[in-house]
Amino acid sequence: MPTDDLPETVHVTTDEQLRAVSNLTRHRIMAVLxxxxATITQIAERVGLAKGSSSYHVRLLERAGLVKVVRTRKVRGVTERYYAMAARSIVLPDPGEGGPDVVMRHAVADLEASPADSERHVRMDHLRLTEEQxxxxxxxxxxxADEYRALSDPSLPDVTLAVALFRPAPVQRTQGDSQ
Structure with a gap:
């Protein structure tokens, strides 16, 4: 089922789209796709949802323009729909100062839900770098990340890579604080 004709990106610009991607269950559905x-049944099995819940979340994603039907077929008189991402990637708006970063929240939730006995590589460093560095x-x-994305094989198990490189907000010193 080729999805080669997908646009490169969908930019999340509406409140409906933002609400759709902000939900952890819908994030996990998009990860399946x-x-x-996949069909509603396949999505439900992979995410661990009831088919009705899976259908509800997929409909919201479809209405928001983030997933679409890419194929249908008749199975015992019922039309089975295969859903796929509406684009290769989704670009989220900058959360703004003090706003929640949806991507990192979902990544942390997925990390916390991953099997405790599985291999993980989690690291946090505090660096001091020039602008150029x-x-x-x-x-x-x-x-x-692009190099390994190109190596991705849909037949292999999922792996999540979450990277955040940022300059933290400056520490605000209050009167009476000492160095």
Whole structure:
């Protein structure tokens, strides 16, 4: 079931789209559809939902323009729909100062839900970098992620890579604080 004709990106611009991607269950449904189309039944099985709940969430994603029907077929008199992502990637708006970063929240939730006995590589470092080093590191991380995305094989188990490179907000010192 080819999805080669997909646009490169969908930009989340409406409140409906933002609400759709902000939900963890819908995030997990989109993860199922990341590599290949699936039916409501297949989505429900992979995400661990009842078919009715799966159908509800997929309809919301479809109304928001984030997933679409890419194929139908008749099975015992019932039309079976295969859903896929509406684009290869989804671009979220900047959350703004103090706003929640939906992608990182979902990544943390997925990390917490992953099997405790599975291999994980989690690391957090605090660095001090020049603007040039910061930009170079960001580009290298993106290139590495792109390299491994190109190697992705839908027949292999899912792996999530979450990367956040940012400058933290400056620490506000209050009167009476000492160095």
């Amino acid at each position: 990341r590599f290949e189309p 910061f930009t170079e590191l960001g580009a290298r991380l993106e290139a590495l």
